[in-house]
Amino acid sequence: MAEYEIPELREIPIIPKIKEGVMAHSSPFVAKAPIQTAIGFPGELVDNWEGKLLDKMDDLRGRYRSLQVYLDSCVKCGACTDKCHYFLGTSDPKNMPVARQDLMRKVYRRYKTFAGKFWGKLGMPWMVGAAELNKDVLDDWYSYFHQCSQCRRCSVYCPYGIDTAEISMAAREMMDSVGVGQKYCNEIIGKAQTVGNNLGLPQPALYDTLEGLEEEVEEDTGVAVKFPIDKKGSDILLVTPSADFFAEPHVDGLIGYAKVFHEAGASWTLSSHASEAANFGMFIGSYENMRTLSQRVRKAALDLGVKRIIFGECGHAWRVAYSFLNTLAGPWDFLDQNYPIPQHICEYTYDLIQNDKIKFDKSENDHMTITFHDSCNVARASRMGDKPGGQFDIPRAVIKAACNNYVDMPEDTIKEATFCCGGGGGILTDDLMEIRVKGAQPRMEAYKRVVEEKGVTNLAAICAICKAQFSKVLPYYGFGMTDIISVHQLVGDALILSDAAGDDDSDDSDGEE
Amino acid sequence: MLASLFAGIFYIAALIFVIGVGRKIIQYARTPAPLKIPTTPAPVTQTGVVLRMIREIVLFSSLFKANKWTWIFGWLFHFGLLLAFFRHLRYTMTPDALLWPLVSFDLVQSFGRYASFIMFIGLVGLLGRRFFVDRVRYISAPSDYLMLLLLLTIAGTGMLMSFVAHPDIIMLKEFVLGLLRFEVKPLPTDGLLLVHLSLVALLMVIFPISKLLHAPGLFFSPSRNQVDNPREKRHLASWAAKFDADQS
Ligand code: SF4
Ligand code: SF4
Numbered sequence: 001m002a003e004y005e006i007p008e009l010r011e012i013p014i015i016p017k018i019k020e021g022v023m024a025h026s027s028p029f030v031a032k033a034p035i036q037t038a039i040g041f042p043g044e045l046v047d048n049w050e051g052k053l054l055d056k057m058d059d060l061r062g063r064y065r066s067l068q069v070y071l072d073s074c075v076k077c078g079a080c081t082d083k084c085h086y087f088l089g090t091s092d093p094k095n096m097p098v099a100r101q102d103l104m105r106k107v108y109r110r111y112k113t114f115a116g117k118f119w120g121k122l123g124m125p126w127m128v129g130a131a132e133l134n135k136d137v138l139d140d141w142y143s144y145f146h147q148c149s150q151c152r153r154c155s156v157y158c159p160y161g162i163d164t165a166e167i168s169m170a171a172r173e174m175m176d177s178v179g180v181g182q183k184y185c186n187e188i189i190g191k192a193q194t195v196g197n198n199l200g201l202p203q204p205a206l207y208d209t210l211e212g213l214e215e216e217v218e219e220d221t222g223v224a225v226k227f228p229i230d231k232k233g234s235d236i237l238l239v240t241p242s243a244d245f246f247a248e249p250h251v252d253g254l255i256g257y258a259k260v261f262h263e264a265g266a267s268w269t270l271s272s273h274a275s276e277a278a279n280f281g282m283f284i285g286s287y288e289n290m291r292t293l294s295q296r297v298r299k300a301a302l303d304l305g306v307k308r309i310i311f312g313e314c315g316h317a318w319r320v321a322y323s324f325l326n327t328l329a330g331p332w333d334f335l336d337q338n339y340p341i342p343q344h345i346c347e348y349t350y351d352l353i354q355n356d357k358i359k360f361d362k363s364e365n366d367h368m369t370i371t372f373h374d375s376c377n378v379a380r381a382s383r384m385g386d387k388p389g390g391q392f393d394i395p396r397a398v399i400k401a402a403c404n405n406y407v408d409m410p411e412d413t414i415k416e417a418t419f420c421c422g423g424g425g426g427i428l429t430d431d432l433m434e435i436r437v438k439g440a441q442p443r444m445e446a447y448k449r450v451v452e453e454k455g456v457t458n459l460a461a462i463c464a465i466c467k468a469q470f471s472k473v474l475p476y477y478g479f480g481m482t483d484i485i486s487v488h489q490l491v492g493d494a495l496i497l498s499d500a501a502g503d504d505d506s507d508d509s510d511g512e513e
Numbered sequence: 514m515l516a517s518l519f520a521g522i523f524y525i526a527a528l529i530f531v532i533g534v535g536r537k538i539i540q541y542a543r544t545p546a547p548l549k550i551p552t553t554p555a556p557v558t559q560t561g562v563v564l565r566m567i568r569e570i571v572l573f574s575s576l577f578k579a580n581k582w583t584w585i586f587g588w589l590f591h592f593g594l595l596l597a598f599f600r601h602l603r604y605t606m607t608p609d610a611l612l613w614p615l616v617s618f619d620l621v622q623s624f625g626r627y628a629s630f631i632m633f634i635g636l637v638g639l640l641g642r643r644f645f646v647d648r649v650r651y652i653s654a655p656s657d658y659l660m661l662l663l664l665l666t667i668a669g670t671g672m673l674m675s676f677v678a679h680p681d682i683i684m685l686k687e688f689v690l691g692l693l694r695f696e697v698k699p700l701p702t703d704g705l706l707l708v709h710l711s712l713v714a715l716l717m718v719i720f721p722i723s724k725l726l727h728a729p730g731l732f733f734s735p736s737r738n739q740v741d742n743p744r745e746k747r748h749l750a751s752w753a754a755k756f757d758a759d760q761s
Contacts, residue, residue: 018647063752065544066735072537073730076657077587078642078649079579093651102652114722115656128723129654152736155552157579159569159587160727161736163552287547291756323549323743330747340744380552383741388554388561416554 004434006476007089007441009448015082016091023092023438027143029431031181038190039289042179049178050133054111056177057104057170060285061112066166071108073160074098076129080154080162085419086147089438094144097154097164103141104171106131138180145171146182147435150283150316150425151376156416165425169285172426176284184429189280189289196296197242197276203230206272209245217255223497225262227254227270230304234269236261237301239321239342240312241277241464249485250467253313256488259495260349263358268310274300277317278464282324283426290320294328307336310343313486315375315463316424318344322382346462347384349491350394353401360494362404369405370490371456372396373443373470374418375463389415395462395487402494407454413446421461423469433472440473447479460487516700519710520692526714533721534729541733545750555741562740569737583642590635590664593628597671600625604689629672636665660723663712670709680706 033043046052061068080097082088087095094100109116109130116130125131150165175181191200201209210227217225228234238261244254261268274296281290301309309332311321321342326332332341340347352358372395384390392415400406413419422439450456459474461467461484470484556562568574573591576584602616615621640661643653674680680703691698700706719725732738749757 015648018651020651062544063547063750065541065546065733066550068544069541069730069733069735073724073727073734075724075727076649076652076654077576077583077639078646078652079576079583081648081652083579093648096648096652098652115719126654128656152552155736157575159573159576159579160731161552161569161575161734163550163736166550166736287753288756291753326743326747327548327749327753342744381550383553383555383557386557388557388741391553416552 004437007438009441009445009477013088013442013445016088018093018096019091020093023086023090023095023147023435024140024143026147026432026435027139028146028427028429029183030142031183031186035183035186035190036176036179036181039186039193039286041176041181041186045179049138052178053133053138053174054107056174057108057112060170060173063287064166064170066163067170070101070160070162070166071105074101074105074162075159077159080158080164083154083157084148084164085151085153085422085442086149086435086439089422089441090147090435092147094140095147097158097162100144100148100164101162101167102129103137103144104167105129107133107137138175141171141175142180145175146427146432147439148425149376149420149422149427149439151420152380153376153417153420156380168425169282171285172283173285176286181284182426184431185280185283185426189284189286189293192276192278192280192293192296193289196273198278198280199242199245201242201245201275203272206245206270206275210270213251213255213258217258221259221497223262225255225258225497227258228268229270230272231269232304234267234304234306236266236268236308236310237274237297237304237306238268238270238310238312238345239274239277239297239300239317240270240345241314241317242275243464243468244312245275247464247468248471249482249489250313250464252489252492253467253486254488256486256490256492256495257312257345259492259497260345260352260358260488263495263497264352269304269306271300271304273303277311277314277321279317279320280426282316282320290324291328294320294325297325298329301332301335308339308343309335309341310345310348312345313462313464313488315377315465317464318462319377319381344384344394345488346395346398347390349398349488350385353398359496360402360491361496362402362494364494365403365490366405368403368458368485368490369407369454369456370399370403370458370460370485371407371409371447371450371454372399372414372487373409373421373459373461373466374414375461375466376418376420376424378462379416379418392416399460399487399490402490407450407456409446409450413442419443419446421463421466421469422473424463424465428465428469436469437473437476440469440477444473444477444479448477451479457483459484460490461485462487515702515707516688516697519688519700519707520697522711522714523692526717530717530720534726537721537726538729541729545752546735546739547750547753549739549741549743549748550735551739551741552736553741555739557741559740562738566732566738569731582638586635586638586642588635589631590639593630593632593635593668596621596625596628597632597668600628604686605693607690626675629668629675632668633665633672636661636668640665656723660725663716667709667712667716670705670712674703674705674709678703678705 115128148168155163243250384394419442681701
């Protein structure tokens with residue numbers, strides 16, 4: 001299937017011995033000039049890039065406390081060395097979180113600290129873990145900072161909370177600032193800023209797709225479930241990853257949300273202006289780009305005159321929405337303050353379940369035994385509900401309300417210890433297939449265990465990237481590509497649509513109090 | 514002569530330490546954290562954050578989750594260091610000092626004698642991991658080994674002075690008390706002691722330019738010290754606020 005070796009799935013995972021340089025060849029396509037300039041970066045490697053890169057480092061150190069503190073604080077204790085799925089799957093030591101950070105830290109030490117400058121002048125920067133900046137180092141950065149999915153697993157275990165995701169975001173921004181950008185991310189950011197979504201789906205295509213979905217669902221269920229878009233005066237704006245409009249299994253999730261809204265009698269709408277929940281500005285560490293994208297949600301909410309904002313199933317999107325949206329696009333004083341702003345679709349469905357507003361026929365899902373994949377950015381960079389850990393409990397509660405058969409994967413691979421799917425953080429692109437497959441190994445091993453021991457048949461997720469990544473990599477490991485499903489597909493399939501619900505204009509809904 | 518030299522060394526080392534670390538703390542405190550990035554699940558209240566930090570500082574709770582060997586060696590070393598620190602305080606004060614009861618506390622002075630052993634075991638364990646675990650060896654620079662050797666030598670000389678060759682403690686105390694009053698009193702010319710003192714001064718000097726900055730760093734780590742309340746409370750850094758202003 002590929003010209004590299006697919007890692008074996010073992011009974012008892014052990015930490016691999018390091019193999020230097022085995023992933024050095026892996027690096028993504030470089031963005032061409034038009035892509036770069038469209039989002040405010042130089043088109044190609046600038047003259048005197050070393051100096052400019054170091055200036056950018058100073059700029060970022062001055063703007064991000066995380067970067068400055070993390071560059072200084074690592075004691076090389078090694079606690080994080082076996083925590084990254086990319087290291088576990090590749091054995092390349094530069095995929096150990098601390099070694100990945102060191103790619104930047106060495107340069108920082110050489111040019112920005114007394115110890116590094118001193119030993120550097122003596123020609124021995126390596127004495128204090130410092131190194132000269134040159135083209136080879138830049139190539140290493142480009143390669144290995146695109147083998148980090150910014151999943152934050154390392155930060156859970158570091159005694160100082162050093163988050164390699166922060167470092168790789170900063171590294172990507174520094175590289176962008178001297179003209180070296182990644183094609184996949186930067187092209188998508190451009191599209192989202194002009195068209196409104198990552199796939200570049202124009203408004204008419206969206207309208208068509210949603211109409212098609214309405215027909216499909218009505219045929220299926222006999223109920224006229226609507227998929228409204230750009231409907232002014234709706235109560236709820238749903239912002240969802242654009243993959244939900246057409247990709248499998250994402251679209252089944254979208255159908256699930258629509259059914260839930262329908263059954264709750266809610267007045268809701270999508271927006272073509274903000275037809276993308278994901279915010280790739282985060283992947284490249286660019287506050288400015290992240291903010292520009294977030295502002296689209298604000299504009300859509302204002303233009304449509306909604307009272308609430310709900311986000312669909314997407315992991316990194318939920319991080320930006322939950323943790324950053326208030327900062328980037330707030331204050332949200334024009335929205336209904338009785339609801340969390342923004343709210344996750346799982347929180348919404350969970351509340352309806354708690355208040356007995358929706359009912360399920362769980363037997364609809366009896367042909368499956370489900371396990372849940374905690375998406376990294378939901379698990380370690382956000383929350384649901386009002387208690388810490390709600391991001392683990394609420395999706396599970398939603399699944400269990402809709403299914404009879406549920407099993408968790410081994411404890412050390414879920415919740416805060418969850419393994420990334422292997423495709424997050426802007427590396428969900430075909431030119432990085434090898435690292436995606438290898439990085440999925442730890443998750444696949446955990447999945448295999450519950451498949452074999454507990455008879456699990458499907459893996460449910462609440463992230464567009466996880467879903468796309470798994471449908472691609474599951475077959476490499478001998479599983480079916482359709483094993484991966486959306487949580488709201490389970491919800492939609494088991495939800496009992498009450499007969500009376502024929503149209504969605506019954507606006508005196510009980511979705512509102 | 515010797516006393517003046519060491520007095521000078523200690524004043525300079527102390528100055529470098531205080532100014533160096535102070536500047537770093539000011540830098541950390543002044544640098545904004547523009548986004549909410551606590552590693553979740555995180556506390557939703559300030560009190561919760563204080564408890565989280567206490568667990569990290571006292572118990573090394575994240576390290577415990579990560580690796581039990583590193584945790585036990587690292588914790589032993591730091592605990593030994595703390596004990597040794599308290600025990601050494603007796604050189605800096607007379608029995609009429611306010612803190613004397615704490616310092617003369619039986620546990621500190623009797624148990625504290627063994628602090629050097631605890632430190633030593635911890636340090637040897639950490640050094641062993643650095644040598645024998647391929648992953649840790651890969652990330653280690655010479656300075657990482659030297660740091661451990663420096664600490665080992667400090668602990669080792671301290672241990673020898675406690676149990677084998679006692680220097681003139683009374684005279685040493687006079688010297689230290691003198692330093693605190695900016696007077697140079699005679700210093701015992703004891704080889705072990707002089708090595709011990711020089712290395713401690715060296716440790717103070719390299720503190721602000723090395724990974725020892727993890728000590729202040731921990732307190733400023735946004736992934737640990739932020740409250741998880743971004744939806745409830747708008748978080749805005751000064752430089753980021755400019756975008757809002759430009760727009761309106
Ligand atoms: S953030 Fe995730 S992918 Fe990146 S180094 Fe840490 S564990 Fe690996
Ligand atoms: S766990 Fe933290 S301090 Fe230890 S090596 Fe990794 S990044 Fe450095």
